Amino acid sequence: MALALVGLSGCSPADDSDIKRLALPIGSTDRTDYVWNLWLGAWIAVLAVFLLVFGLMVYAMIRYRRRSVDEVPSQVRYNLPIEALYTFAPVVIVAVFFFHTVTAQNSILEKVDNPDHTIEVVGSKWQWAFNYLDEPTVDGASVYDQGTPADLADLYLPVDESVRFNLMSPDVIHSFWVPEFYFKMDVVPGNGPQENSFDLTPTREGVFTGRCAELCGLYHSRMLFKVHVVSRAEYDQHLQDLREQGNIGAPQGSVKAKQIAGLDDVEEEEN
Numbered sequence: 001m002a003l004a005l006v007g008l009s010g011c012s013p014a015d016d017s018d019i020k021r022l023a024l025p026i027g028s029t030d031r032t033d034y035v036w037n038l039w040l041g042a043w044i045a046v047l048a049v050f051l052l053v054f055g056l057m058v059y060a061m062i063r064y065r066r067r068s069v070d071e072v073p074s075q076v077r078y079n080l081p082i083e084a085l086y087t088f089a090p091v092v093i094v095a096v097f098f099f100h101t102v103t104a105q106n107s108i109l110e111k112v113d114n115p116d117h118t119i120e121v122v123g124s125k126w127q128w129a130f131n132y133l134d135e136p137t138v139d140g141a142s143v144y145d146q147g148t149p150a151d152l153a154d155l156y157l158p159v160d161e162s163v164r165f166n167l168m169s170p171d172v173i174h175s176f177w178v179p180e181f182y183f184k185m186d187v188v189p190g191n192g193p194q195e196n197s198f199d200l201t202p203t204r205e206g207v208f209t210g211r212c213a214e215l216c217g218l219y220h221s222r223m224l225f226k227v228h229v230v231s232r233a234e235y236d237q238h239l240q241d242l243r244e245q246g247n248i249g250a251p252q253g254s255v256k257a258k259q260i261a262g263l264d265d266v267e268e269e270e271n
């Protein structure tokens with residue numbers, strides 16, 4: 001336990017080294033620390049259990065080894081205290097993991113009172129559309145970004161400002177995933193309680209690749225998008241550019257998403 005603590009306490013999610021981040025990408029939102037602590041704590045617990053179990057095994061092998069040809073070491077069977085320990089210890093381990101997972105999850109999913117921005121994420125076969133709902137144009141309609149599998153969708157977010165994401169799908173279940181956010185959530189079709197939503201505040205400028213994390217059909221693997229976390233000025237400029245390009249409205253699915261070379265030749269059972 002002490003060894004694991006000393007060995008892992010030098011790790012940080014902001015470190016440049018992949019090993020010191022324990023293979024996670026560099027965290028980029030106000031929610032990533034919760035996942036980081038869960039991840040680090042899990043590694044410490046796993047190492048502690050590993051050292052304890054293997055330590056006891058090696059100790060038993062040496063201490064209770066067969067010392068002579070004639071003498072068989074004492075055999076233990078149906079030992080109630082030991083069998084109770086076998087059952088109890090894993091239950092305790094699972095309970096501790098469960099407790100920390102639920103507390104981290106509650107913090108990650110906590111909603112802010114008044115998010116600075118609201119973005120509707122529409123995942124459809126097989127691309128994304130992002131409707132910037134609270135940035136109305138003159139006639140009250142929002143602007144949007146939309147991609148095709150050949151031309152990935154862009155999602156712009158201003159750094160250090162809170163965003164609410166509302167996840168919608170017109171067809172099948174997709175999953176919105178940005179590895180640098182340490183977060184993914186299912187995009188479930190239909191209106192009502194199954195409509196998922198989450199809040200976060202990006203804390204680091206950069207361009208990240210987003211993915212669909214739910215096998216949703218033939219071109220699932222091409223359901224990628226780019227997340228640009230930029231300054232507020234750049235964000236406003238991007239929305240202005242969308243207005244000028246005529247990207248006005250809130251598309252509920254990517255119409256262009258089916259324009260993939262070769263897709264016309266493929267029979268689609270679902271449609």
Ligand SMILES: [Cu+2]
Nearest residue numbers: 174212216223
């Ligand atoms: Cu998908």
